[in-house]
Amino acid sequence: MDRRRGLSVRLKLTLSYAGFLMLAGALLLAAVGVFLLRQGWLLTNERGAVRATPGTVFLRSFAPTAAGVMAFLLVFGLLGGWFLAGRMLAPLDRITHATRTAEAGSLSHRIRLPGRRDEFRELADALDTMLARLEAHVVEQQRFAANASHELRTPLAVSKALLDVARTDPDQDTDEIIDRLHSVNTRAIDLTEALLLLSRAGQRSFAREHVDLSLLAEEATETLLPLAERHGVILETGGDVTPSVGSPTLLLQLTTNLVHNAIVHNIPGRGRVWVHTTPGAHTSLLTVENTGELINAHQASTLTEPFQRGTERVHTGHPGVGLGLAIVNTITQAHDGTLTLTPRPAGGLRITVELPTSPPRSGR
Numbered sequence: 001m002d003r004r005r006g007l008s009v010r011l012k013l014t015l016s017y018a019g020f021l022m023l024a025g026a027l028l029l030a031a032v033g034v035f036l037l038r039q040g041w042l043l044t045n046e047r048g049a050v051r052a053t054p055g056t057v058f059l060r061s062f063a064p065t066a067a068g069v070m071a072f073l074l075v076f077g078l079l080g081g082w083f084l085a086g087r088m089l090a091p092l093d094r095i096t097h098a099t100r101t102a103e104a105g106s107l108s109h110r111i112r113l114p115g116r117r118d119e120f121r122e123l124a125d126a127l128d129t130m131l132a133r134l135e136a137h138v139v140e141q142q143r144f145a146a147n148a149s150h151e152l153r154t155p156l157a158v159s160k161a162l163l164d165v166a167r168t169d170p171d172q173d174t175d176e177i178i179d180r181l182h183s184v185n186t187r188a189i190d191l192t193e194a195l196l197l198l199s200r201a202g203q204r205s206f207a208r209e210h211v212d213l214s215l216l217a218e219e220a221t222e223t224l225l226p227l228a229e230r231h232g233v234i235l236e237t238g239g240d241v242t243p244s245v246g247s248p249t250l251l252l253q254l255t256t257n258l259v260h261n262a263i264v265h266n267i268p269g270r271g272r273v274w275v276h277t278t279p280g281a282h283t284s285l286l287t288v289e290n291t292g293e294l295i296n297a298h299q300a301s302t303l304t305e306p307f308q309r310g311t312e313r314v315h316t317g318h319p320g321v322g323l324g325l326a327i328v329n330t331i332t333q334a335h336d337g338t339l340t341l342t343p344r345p346a347g348g349l350r351i352t353v354e355l356p357t358s359p360p361r362s363g364r
Helices: 010-038 054-104 119-168 173-205 213-231 248-262 297-302 311-316 322-333
Strands: 044-045 048-049 207-210 233-239 241-245 272-278 283-290 339-343 349-356
Touching: 048 241, 054 119, 119 173, 173 322, 207 213, 207 248, 213 233, 213 248, 213 272, 233 248, 233 283, 241 248, 241 349, 248 272, 248 283, 248 322, 248 349, 297 339, 322 339, 322 349
Parallel strands: 233 272
Antiparallel strands: 044 048, 207 241, 272 283, 283 349, 339 349
């Protein structure tokens, strides 16, 4: 926004200090003057005592002194006020420099204002925290964009290669090429839809309704039962009525992703998945636990990042698009919930989603 330049804050504070000092001095001199007028002083000269009026005494003796004092207070107030204002506003120079550096695109700069905590230091610390979060967010978005571009480029490159083969080799089996193109195209569509869902969930642009997590768990397991049967995985669902608040569509997607993830990243032919819901006074729990290969704590902590895949996924034949748990994490955060991933000692993973039972006060 273009604005006309006004007086600096330092100059305003200087004038305020000087004005206040002048006012205090004027009041003090006025009090002394009133006192002198009431005393009715006598003037003496070389000829002897001559009685004068109090007003004459004040004008001849006190007024010049008062004017000199006021002039001194004005100069002292301006100089002292300018110095004190500069000292007080010095932290703002560092804060302004940091914000301009961030505006230029460098988010790694920090203010790190020294000294004890006061209003300026609280502001500087808040800005440092904001800059740190912005830097982490930008780095995450850049990494996400690079990974998404790579993931989207793969099916496009495969499609181009298949079309080139069909064009240059007329004896190639057309049905086989069509089937492979269909598979590649389906993967590209799934990835695009997952990216769109991830974006919508992150924006929190959804209406909140009362939902029952136990019903969502039953619906998700029924939908994925054929997939579990094909993998030889046993599904077990349990739990009482578990109320929560949020988007039924997004929470169903969250539950479906968790159950799907637990099925395809399991032990083929002898795996098990446990889906359980637990109601609470302020929060409700959705827990999905599965058997599988051993996962360490570091691997578990990275599985919610976009396009991160555990080592066991290479052997399942269902690599997915790498956004299943990332979508779960985003939906959980959009509902002001908590997502916890815990490796099982015997292998596999235990995932717990904790969601509030009432809408947030902020009305987000």
